[in-house]
Amino acid sequence: MDGLPLFYFHPVTFYQGVAFPFALLFNFLCAMDSFSITARYIFLLVGGCLLAWTAMAQYSVLVFTPAVCAVALFQSVSPEKVHRWTLSFQMTWQTFCHLGLHYTEYYLQEPPCMRFCITLSSLMLLTQRITWLSLDICEGKVVVKKAWKGPCVLSFCSYLLFFPALLGGPLCSFKRFQARVRQPESLWRPLYLGPTTRRGLMFLGLQLLKTLVRGILRASTSLANCRRFGCVYVMWTTAVLFKLSYYSHWMLDEALLWVAGFGLDSRAPLHSEGDVSDTDIWTLETTHRLSLFTRTWNQSTTKWLRRLVFERAKAWPLLQTFAFSAWWHGLHPGQVFGFLCWALMVEADYLIHGRAKVLIRSRPGRLLYRITSWAYTQLIIAYILLAVELRSVSALRLLGASYNSLFPLGYCMFLALIARNKKQAGTLPASFTQ
Numbered sequence: 001m002d003g004l005p006l007f008y009f010h011p012v013t014f015y016q017g018v019a020f021p022f023a024l025l026f027n028f029l030c031a032m033d034s035f036s037i038t039a040r041y042i043f044l045l046v047g048g049c050l051l052a053w054t055a056m057a058q059y060s061v062l063v064f065t066p067a068v069c070a071v072a073l074f075q076s077v078s079p080e081k082v083h084r085w086t087l088s089f090q091m092t093w094q095t096f097c098h099l100g101l102h103y104t105e106y107y108l109q110e111p112p113c114m115r116f117c118i119t120l121s122s123l124m125l126l127t128q129r130i131t132w133l134s135l136d137i138c139e140g141k142v143v144v145k146k147a148w149k150g151p152c153v154l155s156f157c158s159y160l161l162f163f164p165a166l167l168g169g170p171l172c173s174f175k176r177f178q179a180r181v182r183q184p185e186s187l188w189r190p191l192y193l194g195p196t197t198r199r200g201l202m203f204l205g206l207q208l209l210k211t212l213v214r215g216i217l218r219a220s221t222s223l224a225n226c227r228r229f230g231c232v233y234v235m236w237t238t239a240v241l242f243k244l245s246y247y248s249h250w251m252l253d254e255a256l257l258w259v260a261g262f263g264l265d266s267r268a269p270l271h272s273e274g275d276v277s278d279t280d281i282w283t284l285e286t287t288h289r290l291s292l293f294t295r296t297w298n299q300s301t302t303k304w305l306r307r308l309v310f311e312r313a314k315a316w317p318l319l320q321t322f323a324f325s326a327w328w329h330g331l332h333p334g335q336v337f338g339f340l341c342w343a344l345m346v347e348a349d350y351l352i353h354g355r356a357k358v359l360i361r362s363r364p365g366r367l368l369y370r371i372t373s374w375a376y377t378q379l380i381i382a383y384i385l386l387a388v389e390l391r392s393v394s395a396l397r398l399l400g401a402s403y404n405s406l407f408p409l410g411y412c413m414f415l416a417l418i419a420r421n422k423k424q425a426g427t428l429p430a431s432f433t434q
Contacts (some may be wrong), residue, residue, distance in 0.1 A: 041158040048161035059119040098330040169253035170300035199255035206248035226431035231402040239382030290349035290373035338387035348415035
């Protein structure tokens with residue numbers, strides 16, 4: 001395999017691995033009577049600051065600044081206006097940082113600094129935590145005490161920068177975070193060995209599988225020199241590599257949260273906020289519904305987008321949700337095209353499957369339909385993933401000019417035909433939120 005290493009680890013993976021011993025130490029300290037709640041908040045906050053400086057160096061200022069400003073807004077702005085202010089400031093700050101990446105990649109034509117890319121990824125996760133907390137404050141679920149020296153400021157800072165979720169991981173709500181930190185020592189379990197071990201083994205298995213797929217890709221052609229339906233194979237294998245990368249990172253991130261004591265336990269979820277899992281590989285790889293794939297992909301981010309945009313939109317909620325997702329990801333050309341295409345495909349999926357459920361009655365017909373629609377769903381997802389991940393205009397041209405574009409075009413044709421015969425106004429939002 002031309003010297004390809006057995007396992008290829010992304011730098012974020014390395015820094016997440018470095019955080020494991022500290023997460024384990026935090027978990028054991030929490031079981032001690034001498035380790036107070038204030039000490040827990042400080043440990044998580046200091047650990048986050050040290051991890052940020054180690055992984056991002058001087059770029060960590062780009063994460064610390066909006067975190068401090070968000071806490072200042074929480075303490076100074078009325079609950080009715082705090083979400084509007086924090087969302088505006090955070091997205092403006094994040095957009096300027098993404099524009100710096102645009103300047104490096106598209107104007108200077110230089111590869112971006114890896115530490116800066118890690119910073120942008122951490123900043124996007126910080127945006128999730130800030131806006132989720134601001135919504136809780138705005139809706140009265142979290143009460144802010146106007147005391148700069150009080151425990152409220154410390155808990156906010158610790159939540160925004162706590163090290164198990166700084167570089168990755170599913171969104172943990174503030175109420176769940178606070179409940180876990182304040183849990184009595186007698187109820188704190190030293191280590192969730194079973195869930196952590198399962199995710200660790202899954203991570204290693206996915207890394208091995210990713211290495212095999214990478215070897216296949218290196219032996220095959222690319223979108224630049226593929227021909228006709230050979231481009232479909234290139235697109236599918238490349239998308240498999242991207243999905244395996246996501247799955248393995250999600251597994252590692254969840255394992256880190258479990259080691260630190262923030263995993264989902266067997267008890268009832270707290271205020272319906274117990275789901276901290278992003279990874280449901282079985283559903284993602286077996287579903288024949290693009291809408292179900294969309295709801296299952298990166299579940300905590302989907303939940304965040306639904307609460308932040310979809311449920312608050314007064315018109316075209318699906319389009320607004322995907323447009324905001326493109327903005328949050330950085331507004332690269334491929335991302336804008338990919339997310340808008342994704343929104344159109346979800347709408348088409350809902351109408352097509354709704355019509356097929358009425359027309360196809362026999363069991364053999366339904367089985368054939370599920371197999372065909374599963375393959376079609378996987379190919380459309382592969383098309384969208386390549387557009388989003390490759391990002392640039394040149395890569396988008398290659399993808400658009402290939403035979404791969406026949407798959408989303410086919411869905412668009414079905415959408416136009418069905419919409420002409422029967423308009424199903426108001427049913428699409430239900431499919432996304434159910």
